Amino acid sequence: MSTRLSRGRRDERRLGWLLCAPAALVMLAVTGYPIVYSFWLSLQRFDLKFPDQRRFVGLDNYAAVLSSDAWWTALSVTGLITVVTVAVELVLGMGLALVMHRTLVGRGLVRTVALIPYGIVTVVAAFSWRYAWTPGTGYLANAFANGDPLTERASALAVIMLAEIWKTTPFMALLLMAGLALVSEDLLRAAATDGATAWQRFTRVTLPAMRPAILVALLFRTLDAFRVFDHIYVLTSGANQTSSVSMTTYNNLIKGLNLGIGSTMSVLIFIMVALVALVFVRLFGAAAPSGDGEERR
C-alpha cells in the first residue's frame, strides 16, 4: 500500500514537471530568443533602408549610441522622470493606502474610486491630458498656463510627470495597502500604550514592518517608470528634448528602420533594467524579515 502511494506520488511529481515543461519552454522561447536575437542584431550594421550594407560591426553601434548626445539627453530625461515620479508616488501612494486601509465607511467605494485612474487606458488618459493642456480647447491650459505648456521643455516634462503620477499612484497604493495588512495591530497598540505618538508609531513600527512591501512597490514602479513611453508619445512625441530612452529607441528602430542602432538601445535598456532589479533584489533580500517577522540589522 505504502509503496503504491509513494509511487503514485512520484508519478504525480513527474506529471507536475511534464505539465510545467511546455510553459517553461514557451517562456524560454519567447523571452530568451528575442534577447539573444536583439544582441546579435546590435552587433551588425543593419538598416532596412540599405539592405546591401548589412554586415558585422562588432561594438561599433554601442560606441555610436554611447557617444551620442541624443542618447544621454534621453537617459537623463528618463532618470529624472523615474526619480521624481516614483518618489512622489511613494508619498501619495502611502497616504492613499492609509486612507483605504483605515476607512470604515464606504470602504469599497473609496477603494474603487481610488483605482479609477489606474483602470483607464494609458493612451486614453494621455490624450485627455493633452487636450486639457492645449490652449484654446483645454481647461487646464486656460486656467493655469500662458502659452502652450507642451511646447516648452520644462513645462512639458512637468505635464508628463503629472500624468504619470496621476495614473500610477493607485497602483503604488494598492501594493502598499497589502503591506499595511502585515503590520500587527497588537504592536501598534503596545507602542501607543508606551506613549508613542502617531508619527512615531508610523515611522518606528509601521514603516519597518512594511519594508518588504515598500521595496517591492518601489521595484515595480521604478522598472515601469524607466520604460515610460505612452505618455511621452501622446503628449509631446519627444519634441523639445522630452524623449525617454524607450521613445528614442522607437524612433531609431521603428521610424528610422535602423535595426542595428535600435537593438543596441534595447540591449542597453535591458541591461539597465536588469541592474535596477538586481540592486533592489539585493536590498530586498538583505532587508527581508526572517520567518518570524523579526527584522535583522
Added chain:
Amino acid sequence: MGRPGSASTLRRRAASAALAAATVVALAGCGGAADDGLPTINLYYAPEENLGAVVAACTAQAGGRYRIVHRVLPRGADDQRVQMVRRLAAADTSMDILGLDVTWTAEFAGARWIRPWDDASAAEARRGTLAGPLESATYRGALYAAPKNTNVQLLWYRADLVTSPPRTWDEMIDTALRLKAQGRTHRVITMGAQYEGLVVLFNTLVASAGGQLVPDPGARVVVDASVERAADALRRLATAGVTSPSFSNAMEDAARLEFQSGGGAFQLNWPFVYPAMREGAPELAAKVRWARFPALDHSRPSRVTIGGYNLAVSRYSRRPAQAFEAALCLRSAAHQKHSAINDGVPPTIESVYADPQMAEAYPMRDTILAELRDAANRPLTPAYQNVSTVLAAALSPPSRIGPDTVEELRDAVQAALDSKGVLP
C-alpha cells in the same frame, strides 16, 4: 489546481475552441478571395473621403477579374508609414498597392519593398505627367511609383492691405514692416515648428536660390552659397518682427487658423486653406488673393517644394500585374479630376488642369500649375526620414539660425545620409 475533467478544464476547452473559431473567421477576412471568389487587390491608402467612387469604378473596369479594396491607413503621415513599414518588414503578402508620400518612395525603393514598373506600365504612368511628381517617383533611373496627386504651397495675401502681391521674399518682409509701421495687420504667417513643414520651407528657399541640398544620386550633401542664402532668408523672416509669436511652433493648421481669424497680411501655405477660409470666414476669403510663392531674386522665379502621394506595388504582392493595372486606373486622368474636385488634391497629369470643371473647384489652378512646372523635390534618398529629422533640428528655432548653422547642417545631413549615428 484543476482536476482533469473539472469545470475549469471544460471552460478552457470551450475557450480554445472559441479562439480557433475566431482565428478561422479572421483568416477568412484576411484572405485574398472573398465570397464571390474574386481575387482582391488591397490598396493601402490614407483616408480620402471620395476615393470609394474611384475604387468602385476601377473594380468595374476590371470586368470581374479582380476587386480593389481600400484598406484605410491612419490619418497621420508618420502612422501611415510605420504601419506599412512594419507589414513590409514582415513580408506581408496581403498588400498590393501602397499609397506613398513623395518622400517615402526612395526609401521603400531602397529597401526593395516596392517593384520597379515594367516598361509598358511605366510609359503609361509617365504619359502627360508633370516632371516634378514624376521625379519623386523615380529612384536610380527607374520608375517605382505612379504619381497620384501632388501639392504645392502658394502665397496668400490680403488684397485690402496690399494692392499687388510681393514678388520676392525681401519685398514681402519689407511690405509687412511697412504695414506694421502704419499700425495695420501685417504678419507673415507660415509653418516654423520643428517638423517636416520647416524642412519644406527650407527646401523651397534652397531651390529658389538655385541650389539643391542633395543632388542626384543622393549620396552627398552639397552646402554651397544657395544653402547659406536660404538660411539667411529664413533667419531674416524669423527675426524681422513680422512673424507671429507662435511661429516657431506653428504647423499647417495653426497657421491656417491664425490667418483665417484675420491675424496676418500674408500666408505661405497649401491650397487647402482656401476652401476652409471660404467656409469658415467668407468675408475674409473675399479679400484674399493668391500668387506664386515669392522668389529670392527678381531674376529667378521661385522653385517650390512639392508634396503629394504616389502609388507603388509591393514586392510581396501575389498579383503584381493586376496591381499595376489597378494602380494606373486609380490615378487615371478622369479619376484624378474626380479626386481634385471632390477631395481637393491637385492632379499630377497636366491636361486635367485645363478641364472646364476644374475652374470652379480650383480658382487658383493656373498659379498651382505654374509652380508645378518647375517645382522642386525634397532630397530623393532612402535616408530622407533621417535627413528631415536632423534638418528640422538644426534649423529650429529659425530665429537662432547663425553663422555656424550651415556648417552644422553639412555634417548632420551627411551623417544622416549615411544613416550613421543616432536619431534624436
